[in-house]
Each structure stands twice: as C-alpha cells, then as structure tokens.
Amino acid sequence: MSLLKLDNVTIRFGGLIAVDKVNLTVEQGEILSLIGPNGAGKSTIFNLITGIYSPTEGNIYFEDRSIGSKKPYHLAAAGIARTFQTIHLFNNLTVLDNVLIGAHTRGKWNVTGALLKFTPWVRGEERELTEWAYDCLERVNLADKADELAMNLSYGAQRRLEIARGLAVRPKLLLLDEPAAGMNPQEKATLLKMVKAIRDSGVTIFLVEHDMKFVMSISERISVLDYGVKIAEGPPEAIRSNPKVIEAYLGKGAVNSA
C-alpha cells in the first residue's frame, strides 16, 4: 500500500491545463522529490494534495482513502502537513505560537475550554501541546527563539520554523515546497541533515526543489514534471542522464552535445 497515490489527476484553470493526467505514488518512509522547470505544475500538485484545489478529473488517495474533494483542514487532521514556497508564517505571533497553531489538531478544547482555562483538563492539554511544540522546535534548532516574533527571524530560520510548524501537525506525510530556496550552502547542508532526521523519525517526505545538488543528494526517487505532464521517474542517477529530462531543462540539442 502506498501512502499517497495520484490517480490520473488533471486540473484545468479555464483553458490552461496546469496538471495533465498525472499518476504518482509516494511510498511509506521514502524521500521523493518533484522537479521540473518553472511553471511545470509542481506547486499546483502540492495545492491539490493539500486540498487548496480539487482535481478537475482523477482522484487522490491518502492511505487508500479518497481525498480529492476534502478541505485543507480535513487533510491536516488526516496527517498531511506542508510548507509553502513563499513563506506563509503567522508573522505577528511568537515562534512558539506559530508551532502551537501547527499542533492545533492535537488539541480539542474550543470556546468552552477557553472559559475553563484554569481547570486541570485544559491546563493539562495546554502543557502537553507546549511540550510538543518545544519538541518540534528542538528538531529544527529554534527552541531558544521561542519567544521572538516570527517576523523578526532570519530568512533561513523562518524556513526552518515552517518545517517545525509542519512537524507539529504530527504528519505522516510532510510536503516541503522549495525548502532550500534562498539558503546559503551551509544552511542547505544543515537542512539536508534535518530533513533526513525527520524522515528517520517516521515521516514520509515529498519535496519540490530547484537546487539540483540538494535534490540529487537527498532523494531516493525523483519525479520530473514538464508542462503539467510527468515525463520521468526514478532514482537520481537515472534522472540525471535521462534525455527527456535534459531536454526539458536545457532544450532540444542539448541532449546530443551532452
């Protein structure tokens, strides 16, 4: 059983076919990368998986259950978390609050809980959530920044905070949308270790990335997308020498001279 399965997924925006009959599976416990030139539909696929869009045709299955028409908040509860290509943090809240919001689905007290703030049940839950949030912050080396506002973090730290917030969901599948974008080589090396450690803790990773060195060194499998169509899939070595992939990135003619 694969963890996530895209079955002939198509999405149209008016006349534009952004994703065209894509079949894709993510296996339990792997690190799968999705690459492709700009505008190939990578982020659209992430938006489809997290319920921001619904497929026009085809369906998506998570743990063999259909999720094609589910809302984003259902999917977080089901165990899918994500980060965004452009940073989407809760800027005016503290780092800790950001992660606590990520842990939202792990709590259950709502308005009544707010008014029963000092009862042991609500306090217990709050303490549990806070401990879990610190746990997640530790995993991305941000625990010492817990009280700072998210907007005051450095760019690399903001990217890591997005990952911590995703982890707080306690996901089975973590989608990372260009996690290394804008990072310097040192930060990328740290990120690489971090992502591998997260996978080793039992979270399946599916990522979109432009940095080929990063992709090649982290992925177990790579899928390549071009103009909304999947053109190749396989281990990094095979992708590197695949003529279709080289053509998509460098154009026709590059294949012969390569």
Place this chain on the structure above:
Amino acid sequence: MAEVLQSISNSIDPYILQIFVNIGIAIILALGLNLITGVTGQLDLGHAAYMSVGAFTAAIITINLNLPFSINLLIAGTIAALVGLAIGFPILRLTGDYFAIATLGFAEILKVVFLNLDITNRALGLSVPPANTTIPMPFYVWMITILVIVGVTFIQNSRFGRALKAIREDEIAAETMGINSTRYKNQAFAIGCFLAGIGGGLYAHFIAYINPSDFAFMKSIDILNMVVLGGLGSIPGAIVGASVLTVAPEFLRFMSEYRMLVYGALLVFLMVFRPNGLLGGVDFRKMVLRIFFGKKEKKPNVTIKAR
C-alpha cells in the same frame, strides 16, 4: 447589600456616574468588536446593529415579561448572537473589503427593519422601564464589564484564540494547519455579537429610551474607533480606547461647538504618531511587570524532554 450599593451610587455625582457607566458599556462593545476585527481580522462596520438587536430585545422583554435582568441580558445577547450568525454565515465567506461592505449593508437593513416594526414602536422608539434588579445600574454594568474582560482574556489566550489569530495572520496557512476557518470565524463573530447584545441591553436600561437611529453607522464607527485607537487585537488597548473616546467629548465640552473639531484632530494625531494604536504591538503583561516590579521578561517554564 443592595441598599449599601444604592447609597454609594446616590452619593456620587450623577454626571460622573453617567460617564463611568458609559465607559463600562463602551468597553463591552469594544471588546466584542475587538474579537471580530482585532483578533480574527474581519473588518466589521456594522457592530452597532447587533447592539441594537440586544437593546430592543432586552427592552421588549422588560416591558412585556419583566424577567430578572440577568436572564434578560442573556436572552438579549443570545438573540444578538443568533442574528449575527444568520448574517455572518453567508457573508463570512467574503474576504477583506467585501466583508466590510456587507456588514455595513446588513447593519442598515436592521436599522430600517427596526424603524418599521410595530413591536419596536417604529421611529418613535421605546421608553424602557427600569431593569428588574436590586443592584444599581452602575454596579451592574461594571460587574458585567469585569466578567467580559476576564472572559475575552481567557478566549484570546487559548487554543481557540490562537486559531483566530492564525486566521487573521494567514488564512490559507491556518487552514493547512487544520483550522476550519469558516467555523472559527462564525464562532468569533457570534461571540462578538453576543457581547454587543449584552452591551445594547445595558445601554437600553441605562439610557431608558432607545431609538433605531441611535444605532446608526456613526455608532459602529465610534466602536471601531475605540478598537483601532487602542490597538487592534489588544484587550488593554480596547479598554483604554473605549475609556478615552468616551471621556474625551465630555472633557472637551468647555469648547462647545469646537468640541468635535478637536476630537477629530485628536484622532488624526494619534493615528499619525501611533499608527498601531495606543497599545498596539505592546505586550501589556511584560509592560506592567517592567513598570511596577522592574522585572525582566520571564522565560516560559516548560521542561524540554531529553531526546
């Protein structure tokens, strides 16, 4: 007990007492709107309409049934919340400016409805008999004001409050974190309207006469001013904003006809020099600790599990 309170309130200058009560009611209204606009980030330009629902409900209940005042207020608040939900359910799907315009429209509709209903005595308005309670109004109002302050403080610092702030900051990210934004926005809106209804009920019984025109657009803007002036999302801010804007016109009374001119200029100056409001972006708890106890901010006391 009631007699003691009565004699205390009789011994205070009625003018001062009136300002004091107006502040209390303004705080309740401002905190309700703060929850909708400041915390959840939904600009509501028709908050006075929900206040009018509460005011008329409470007045009609006192006139016809004369229920105990606390039960009366609860019903008034609940009806206001239900009306808020009925309006909020369709329009909370709108975002930003569109939502603001829609609240404005529904507020005008409610006003016109009250102007044409027989039970609200049309444009003549209602004279409200004294509330069915032995506690004098000033104490009653402030008792409820304190309850409301405690309640909204609890709400803002809870899992629920965090979810509301997340929606304000980034709705898409909030949804991806498992927050059903439509439901939470509706709940926040209902609570805000509930508080407006209670404020309206208190207002009706304190002023003793209500007219649909009392709850027109300018009243909504007054409440919004209090919240923005104090600092969006800040409870101490809303309290200070409500107090300042209730007291200011009274203190400026000596200038007679130039009063509103100065009031307007005051608002402009405050927005120029404190665009985030008086207490916007200020951590009130840390500020109080620093000023009164000279304490440095305290790290949260959480044990980090060894990994």
